[in-house]
Amino acid sequence: MMGEAVVKLRLLGPILGLFLALAWGINFDAQSQIKTGKYEIRVAGFKIGDMEAKLTQSGLQQSLLIQSDVSFWFFGKIYLNHEINCQYRDDQLILSQVTSESNKGDFFSKIEWNENHYKVDAKTYEYENNKSIAQIIEGSTAKFYFEKPNDGDFIVSETFGLLSKVEEIENDVFEIEINGNRNRFYYTGQELTKVVVQNPIKNYVIQKVN
Known part of the structure; x- marks a missing residue:
């Protein structure tokens, strides 16, 4: 009996050590799969806000979070808190949710995969869209912050629920129409080092902070 117990203990030691090594490895991998990027939002050279982009990778699952806060004076105080949250599985968009809080109102947009199509419920300032999308989506504006697109790709705008074709207008410069x-x-x-966003009033720039 004593000999059997000693053998079991000798076997338990390496097994326990292997388990701990795997556990530490999983924790290390999970931490190494988080990427972040910080940006400043500028209009006419003046900073009006900040943005943070975060990617969390876990196996085939991707979670992307883009958060921005803007505050400026334009015939009165303007503020906006904007958040994009996307979930991908095996490079396919499964769910995106966009929330906007501002002194022009609060808005919410949602795109969700449903068996063979995407259900779209997009609402933003002076805009609504409920037209479903019948094709699989592999890219969206949030992914631009972590993956360089290819010329000819189709991506979706999470806020508007609209597909857009990517055009490489010059080397390493890509354009989409939304x-x-x-x-x-x-x-x-x-x-990604810079984004120039066209606006009917004034274009604004999202600049990477080193």
């Missing part, structure tokens, strides 16, 4: 406005994304290698 609801009549053309936005440009500038890359240095694989890193």
Whole structure:
């Protein structure tokens, strides 16, 4: 009996050690799969807000979170808190939710995969869209902050629920049209360094903070 107990203990030691090593490895991998990027939002050279982009990767699951806060004076105080939350599985968009809180009102947009199509319920300032999307979506504006697109890709705007074709207008500069406005994304290698967002009143720039 004593000999049997000793054998069991000797076997338990390596097994326990392997378990702990795997547990530490999983924790390390989970931490290494979180990426963040910080940006400033500027109009005519003046800073009006901040943005943070965060990607969490866990196996085939991707979670993307884009948060921005804007405050400026334009014939009165304007403020906006904007958040995009996307969930991907095996490179397919499963769910996106956008919340906007501002002194022009609060808005919410949602795109959700439902068996063979996306159900769209998009509401933002002076805009609504409930037209479903019948094709699989593999990219959206939030992904631009972590993955350089390819010329000819189709992506979706999480806020408007509209598909847009990506055009590489020059080396490492990509353009998409969303609801009549053309936005440009500038890359240095694989890193997104600047976004120029077209606006009917005044274009604004999202600049990477080093």
